[in-house]
């Protein structure tokens with residue numbers, strides 16, 4: 001259905017800001033008056049940029065409501081505070097045995113939805129697991145499926161097929177990183193130590209349709225905002241590289257989580273109140289930074 005964009009010409013002051021921010025070129029200035037051009041049905045993606053910038057609230061995009069556009073504070077975020085917050089975040093692998101309140105989880109979710117999105121409308125979906133029964137079951141499924149996978153990989157024909165299906169890069173990641181890690185995690189599981197989910201009391205799965213544009217990037221951006229938000233709320237969190245492939249490859253596990261077959265999990269963030277506190281920040285740098293002359 002086509003999104004209707006309307007201008008209230010009585011209140012519009014002709015500043016032209018809306019036409020500057022609309023990436024779809026739907027709003028055009030004509031002699032200090034803004035016009036809505038004839039645009040294709042799919043064109044307006046309801047990004048809301050025009051409504052967010054208009055000083056006189058003169059634009060109405062169907063489906064969006066000014067009541068939900070909260071005024072932004074004048075003062076911008078202080079870089080020193082931001083750097084202090086980011087540098088004090090660490091991945092947490094030991095959690096207190098207490099639940100995370102849903103109102104706190106909801107704040108993490110709200111912040112994660114504020115990340116940049118490649119190709120609107122939003123296509124990231126979230127599943128939140130915060131009940132012991134489901135968390136325990138996921139852990140058992142993860143151990144069971146990785147053990148099965150390690151067994152299968154002993155079969156040379158299975159190896160050849162996996163390489164064909166996964167492609168050279170993914171196969172290398174599987175054999176050189178995921179499988180060796182899974183071996184360690186499964187050995188720990190046999191000794192009663194959970195280093196797959198670290199007994200985190202809450203797990204967020206960021207998923208979406210496999211065919212959706214930018215879905216991998218969008219899930220990762222949302223998840224990285226979530227990890228920062230979690231930290232700001234006193235939670236510790238850690239990504240799992242071991243759970244998504246298991247869920248994506250096993251339809252029964254996927255269905256238990258309520259994830260449709262046509263979707264994949266792209267990022268998985270485990271969180272809870274941390275049982276450890278770090279005393280020092282770790283120096284972190286990119287491998288290489290170079291300004292081109």
Ligand SMILES: Cc1cc2nc3c(=O)[nH]c(=O)nc-3n(C[C@H](O)[C@H](O)[C@H](O)COP(=O)(O)O)c2cc1C
Pocket residue numbers: 089090091092093238239240241242243
């Ligand atoms: C894609 C991805 C997958 C990860 N998977 C795991 C994992 O399965 N197990 C784990 O202990 N840590 C995992 N991590 C956490 C990293 O090991 C962690 O970010 C790294 O140790 C850096 O530590 P820091 O977050 O404290 O800076 C993962 C991180 C990313 C980005």
Ligand code: SF4
Pocket residue numbers: 005021022023024025026027043044045046047048049050051061
């Ligand atoms: S909602 Fe976005 S795409 Fe639609 S008119 Fe406004 S700025 Fe343009």
Ligand code: SF4
Pocket residue numbers: 007011012013014015016017018019034053054055056057058059
């Ligand atoms: S931003 Fe608002 S006031 Fe400015 S030209 Fe567009 S509709 Fe008119």
